[in-house]
Amino acid sequence: MPCSQYLSTRSWKTRSTDAPYCRNADWWKNPDCQTWEENAPSQYIEQRPSYIIRRRGKNWSLLVLSSGLQGLTEAEKKFRYYAAKWKAEIGGDSSLTSITNNMNYLRIIRIGEEAIPLILQELQREPAPWFVALRAISEDDSVGRNSPGDFRKMAAAWIQWGKNHGHI
Amino acid sequence: MRLHPDREKYYPLLFVSGYEVKSPETPDYRYNCIAFAADDENLWWWPDRHGEGYWPNGVKREVKRDAFIQAYETIGYNVCKNGEVEAGYEKIAIYEKDGVPTHAAKQLENGRWKSKLGPWEDIEHKTVEAVQTFGGIGLYGEVAFYMKRKRV
Numbered sequence: 001m002p003c004s005q006y007l008s009t010r011s012w013k014t015r016s017t018d019a020p021y022c023r024n025a026d027w028w029k030n031p032d033c034q035t036w037e038e039n040a041p042s043q044y045i046e047q048r049p050s051y052i053i054r055r056r057g058k059n060w061s062l063l064v065l066s067s068g069l070q071g072l073t074e075a076e077k078k079f080r081y082y083a084a085k086w087k088a089e090i091g092g093d094s095s096l097t098s099i100t101n102n103m104n105y106l107r108i109i110r111i112g113e114e115a116i117p118l119i120l121q122e123l124q125r126e127p128a129p130w131f132v133a134l135r136a137i138s139e140d141d142s143v144g145r146n147s148p149g150d151f152r153k154m155a156a157a158w159i160q161w162g163k164n165h166g167h168i
Numbered sequence: 169m170r171l172h173p174d175r176e177k178y179y180p181l182l183f184v185s186g187y188e189v190k191s192p193e194t195p196d197y198r199y200n201c202i203a204f205a206a207d208d209e210n211l212w213w214w215p216d217r218h219g220e221g222y223w224p225n226g227v228k229r230e231v232k233r234d235a236f237i238q239a240y241e242t243i244g245y246n247v248c249k250n251g252e253v254e255a256g257y258e259k260i261a262i263y264e265k266d267g268v269p270t271h272a273a274k275q276l277e278n279g280r281w282k283s284k285l286g287p288w289e290d291i292e293h294k295t296v297e298a299v300q301t302f303g304g305i306g307l308y309g310e311v312a313f314y315m316k317r318k319r320v
Contacts, residue, residue: 092285094200096214096221127196149211149222151197
């Protein structure tokens with residue numbers, strides 16, 4: 001015997017709280033009523049999954065964000081934050097002057113020695129104009145000076161320097 | 169193909185002027201617009217005082233119009249009057265914002281222009297004004313002067 005009571009258009013919350021008056025008292029004894037989904041009209045079922053999936057999607061993405069920051073030192077957090085802002089702000093700029101004068105870039109220099117391995121990791125991933133910051137922090141003006149404008153060669157020179165000095 | 173909207177927004181005249189992406193971005197900062205206009209796709213040209221960018225030998229490392237003129241003179245360009253197509257010559261346009269050089273574009277034989285947008289994509293744009301600042305929005309300012317050299 002189907003549970004026809006669920007054909008009503010009642011809202012979600014009322015289904016569990018004041019359901020007794022809309023179905024008979026022995027509803028649970030009926031094998032046809034084992035689960036409400038099996039007996040509910042299809043229109044009713046279709047609404048429920050879409051509502052729940054959206055909510056779960058939001059919760060899941062929040063968990064990913066929070067776990068990505070776990071275990072980072074204060075310097076790493078600062079570096080990631082300022083590096084992302086720096087890249088976003090320099091955009092399609094060709095001017096090395098603006099790129100290395102950007103406030104986020106200067107704040108990364110302010111992090112000091114702790115930023116060196118982080119910058120070198122970035123360089124290993126992809127060359128970018130990190131060289132002024134590396135020179136400023138390390139106080140070493142000799143690295144990569146033979147190939148101005150060739151950021152791949154300059155990055156390779158700094159990575160080698162990092163290995164020699166135990167930063168990588 | 170168009171730029172991503174997050175990038176196109178920095179060039180308010182680009183879409184209405186007409187353009188096309190010609191090659192992918194170079195996130196490794198391999199070359200920039202100044203190099204691209206000089207047909208160099210291996211170096212980042214810039215006269216920064218720290219000496220990180222490539223700049224032709226003997227030219228002052230100053231972000232000033234004269235330094236850019238001298239830099240392009242080393243590869244055969246001379247200042248000219250305008251950006252109109254001239255048979256037998258190739259032309260470049262130098263842009264300035266607040267009196268400071270910011271960008272260079274190169275004219276193609278068909279009269280269109282090509283630009284490298286920093287580390288972003290190379291584009292071909294119908295007009296030289298397409299990458300200019302408009303309504304206070306934009307990175308490059310306006311075209312300040314043109315240079316030309318004999319096409320080889």
